[in-house]
Amino acid sequence: MGHMEEEPQLHHACAEKWDFNWLLHRATQRVGAAFAEEIAKFGVSVRGQLILQTLANEEAQRTQLKLGAMLGLDKTTLTSELDKLERAGLVTRVPDPNDRRVRTPVITDRGRELQKQAGDALAEVERAFRARFTHEEMTVIRQALIDLANSETPVHGSCL
Template sequence: MEEQSDLVEACVEKWDFNWLLHRATQRVGAAYAEEIAKFGISLRGQLVLQALANEELQRTQLKLGAMLGLDKTTLTSELDKLERAGLVQRVPDPSDRRVRTPVITDKGRELQKEAGDALAEVDRAFQARFTHQEMVIIRKALQDLSRGEGPMHGSCI
């Protein structure tokens, strides 16, 4: 086990920026995934529920996918899971029956709130490693990087 620890330490010393960001993302993502699994949904499911719970205006599946950075197939699969669990329902548009509007159910709203609170605790634990000033710098740097030029590949989660 000590050899593995030494190997990890040696890797952490690398100065390859992409590698460091990737490893940090893996660590944070794993903690979030472990926590959200306790609620029987995925991080994508929570993202969808959060968008639906916070959205004042209803959005079609197409618009929801664009807003969340999820392609049609990924979003449809996630909505299928959430619908089977009774967390969302897809309501047909009265003027165009080909269009569906996902709507969060009361059960979905309750689960989203509980899961969101749990994820906020995970977030606080990671942020507690840094001073407020450091977090301001980290957040600004990550926002600047996320707004960078060039193509975006994959979904937001």
């Protein structure tokens, strides 16, 4: 008798939602929840990690305004995240000598170390999701997602 592939088990209320948008949404929720759970172990948010990663990888220092524009984070969100990172000793904000209203976030040694450890942990979470697929399948999935993300209509909002 041939092997019949079983349909994935879905909650009854969701059975009618077996469509493209719903699947993308649920997949995003699941991956996002796994990332949030892992990063919480380090005492920062996924956005906080993104900021630390950007500060750790950038050669040139960026003002808060430039950092926010680069990451697509509004001033209020960025300020809130930087406040948390600064309280934790992961970032310091240096006033511009020419304009004291302008501040440049700089990652601390402690922030750099945490960012590296958290980045490694998040890479492991991603590897676990990718391991479900062959290399060829991941190539197709990645290209499909790039195509969807890079539509002709600009998408506004942050990296997260």
